[in-house]
Amino acid sequence: MGKVIEETKITKQIMIVESNTGEILQKVCKDCGHLKLAEEFPKNGERLRPYCKDCWRERQRAYYEGIKLKRSVYRHRARAKEVGLADTLTEEQLKELLAHANGRCMLTGEPATESDPLTIDHVTALGNRFSLGNAPCNIILAKRSLNFSRKEGCLLKFIGKYPEKVNPEKTEETISYLSKQAGVEKADFIRLLEDIEEFSKKEGELNEEK
């Protein structure tokens, strides 16, 4: 009875195999990198999963955390629908936004110029599956040079990364305005934005693992 070292086909994990029967005796876990006994890996049908039981448990936990966030995002969005937010911005709402901005950037407070005009930007980028879309609580007018949604995908992330590029009072005022548009408290609105970011990040991570 001999033992040979082999690699799993797709994930290239090292394993120790019984040479006559082909039975896997030990395997290196894809997550923690430890060489463990076959029985320490959960099974997927007849095959061993790439992750040991400890790591698998951790992955399941992270996955359910993600689901919880997803539910929270949908709940907020349902709430937004309840209070009558449309999925698309109407002309009336755009007029209101223009009147509110009054020719000034809603993040810096600076007046628009010919070379740096105000443009519509999305608080959570439309590319994000959990984005608030074209609802009025997701749209602001900001100087074109900031272009935060393309750079960072989310207003909160942009502010966190480049605090020197915005005016704190103006930004606070804008977030209050957006919360009002969403029909929720400011703290709830900020939590919603954080949830959207967090979940899209977690979903990205889960997809990368596949």
Ligand SMILES: [Zn+2]
């Ligand atoms: Zn492991």
